[in-house]
Amino acid sequence: MSAAEVIKWSVFGLCVIFALIRVPDALRGRNRSVFLSLVLLALAVGLSLPPLYLAVDQLLGGVNIANLVIRLSLYAIFAILGVRTAIAFGSQRTRRIIAGPIGLAVLAITVLVTVALFVVSDLPESSTGLRAYGDQQAVQWYADMGRYYPGYVAACLLSPATGGLLDGAARPIHRICSGLMAFGFALVVVFAVASIWGPLGLFDVILPFGAIVFVTVGLTVAWISRRRSEAGSQRNLLA
Amino acid sequence: MAVTAKSFQLWRCRIAPQATVSDLCREAGIKRSTLAQQLVRGKVAVVTVVAIARAYAVPPVKALGEFDGYRDIPRGVALPTDAELISQVSDTDLLRLIVARSEGREGIGRDLRLEIAHLPHRHSVRAWFDAIDPGELRQTLAARTGIAPQNLSAQLSAGRLTTGLAVEAARIARVSLTSGLVVTGLLTPSEGGWAEGSRARSLSNLPDSVLLLLARDRLDSLGKQVRRQEHGNNRDRAIWENLG
Incomplete structure (x- = not known):
């Protein structure tokens, strides 16, 4: 197994675990949106693995619709996590940039262009990551689109997440959470920008999958913090 | 130390x-x-x-x-000052005294009937430190012991003071060398030479105006502190509800 495959399988396992530990909360109706985004993330990462991709794509007709599912899942993940993270770090401005008119327009254009490029590409047979079709211009643009929207959202979230890290009055566990997420978002931005100049070799795997690890671990740290806060009772500030 | x-x-x-x-x-x-x-x-x-x-x-x-480092302590034990004693009365007890006086249940110079809470209270250390401060206690203490001023502030905010600092602060302020050890809870009041009922006596002699203004100052700083805590709690809750 190559280094890239080891990374992908490990990250897939991590995403599945992080999604599973939130199942009981999701069943109780708590924070279903983050749960949904983790499920979509597990799905997207799973579909980057050839055995799963080929199997799922066969069910979808064998014309690489599974790849389109990955793209659209990623957009949904970033839209959901973007809004949630912005609110969590108290940045109304960032929330508006992501979920306001501009943000929604960017998302709509991204989805339309992505679907259009997918339709005009010639993709007759299942190929994980569309590797067999890398020489088509439309396929290259299609891949670029898949990095731009996440890059845009991650860039918006960098400042609030970094603010959470640098906030000396915050709980240490929340500073850890902010720091992990900030680093993950930074990786997404670096990946989106660096890819403009062409393939990055192994970093094409390390950057995005590293980002997933940092962001999901950050989310799980927040989850642990909430669990711990429920274990202890509310403090009486006047006692 | x-x-x-x-x-x-x-x-x-x-x-x-x-x-x-x-x-x-x-x-x-x-x-x-x-x-x-x-x-x-x-x-x-x-x-x-x-x-x-x-x-x-x-x-x-x-x-x-x-x-x-502590050899002068036994000879340095003195009676606590009124300011020190009053600083060790909790905010809530001050307010209860105001209410009791307004209803005629307590009076200046009369024995206190109110049962005041045991030492130390929630802001004992900071209140004591402020009570003995002749003007530049923080700066002098930092200069003499070599502790960084922000570390000293952090200790006071957290309601702590190391033994060495507590004794040195008392030396600088020329108060009983055991006072700092009593308010940090290392010594019991009687071990530190604080007579039984001395806080109650100081409190009962406090003029109404002084009592009111003291309570105002205490409430002012308590209000600021609680506001900071609420602000922090709101931010914690935002993270729990959106990411947790």
Whole structure:
């Protein structure tokens, strides 16, 4: 197994675990949106693995619709996590940039262009990551689109997440959470920008999958913090 | 400031010549591993010395006086000032006194009927520090002990003050050297030379205006502190509800 495959399988396992530990909360109706985004993330990462991709794509007709599912899942993940993270770090401005008119327009254009490029590409047979079709211009643009929207959202979230890290009055566990997420978002931005100049070799795997690890671990740290806060009772500030 | 393991060994051989380290720990109710670790590191915590002194019926103040850095403490015990005593009355007790006086249940110069809470209260350390401050206590204390001013502030905000700092602050402010040890909870009031009922006496002599203005100042700083905590709680909740 190559280094890239080891990374992908490990990250897939991590995403599945992080999604599973939130199942009981999701069943109780708590924070279903983050749960949904983790499920979509597990799905997207799973579909980057050839055995799963080929199997799922066969069910979808064998014309690489599974790849389109990955793209659209990623957009949904970033839209959901973007809004949630912005609110969590108290940045109304960032929330508006992501979920306001501009943000929604960017998302709509991204989805339309992505679907259009997918339709005009010639993709007759299942190929994980569309590797067999890398020489088509439309396929290259299609891949670029898949990095731009996440890059845009991650860039918006960098400042609030970094603010959470640098906030000396915050709980240490929340500073850890902010720091992990900030680093993950930074990786997404670096990946989106660096890819403009062409393939990055192994970093094409390390950057995005590293980002997933940092962001999901950050989310799980927040989850642990909430669990711990429920274990202890509310403090009486006047006692 | 801890005491050296060597001086601790000499001292414990004097007060309890037959006792082993295990005996000391059992009598004083401290964990054996804790004391063993302190001895290995060469520094024994003051709280350990106090616990052992109590166990062997040695007055803690006298025990502290056996160690370098604290030798002047036994001679430096004096009566606490009124400001120090009042600083050790909790915010809630001040408010209860105001209400009681307004209803005629308490009066200036009359014995206090109110049951005031035991020492130390929630803001004991900071209130004491402010009460003894002749003007530039923080700066002088930082300069004399070498502690960084922000670390001193952090200790006071957290309601802590190390033994060395508490004693040095008292030296600078020329108050009883045990006061700082009482308000940090290391010594009980009676061990530190604070007579029973002395807080109540100071409180009952307080003029109404002073009482009111004191309560106002206390509420002012409490309000600011609680606002900071609420702000922090809201931010915590935002993270829990959106990401947790």
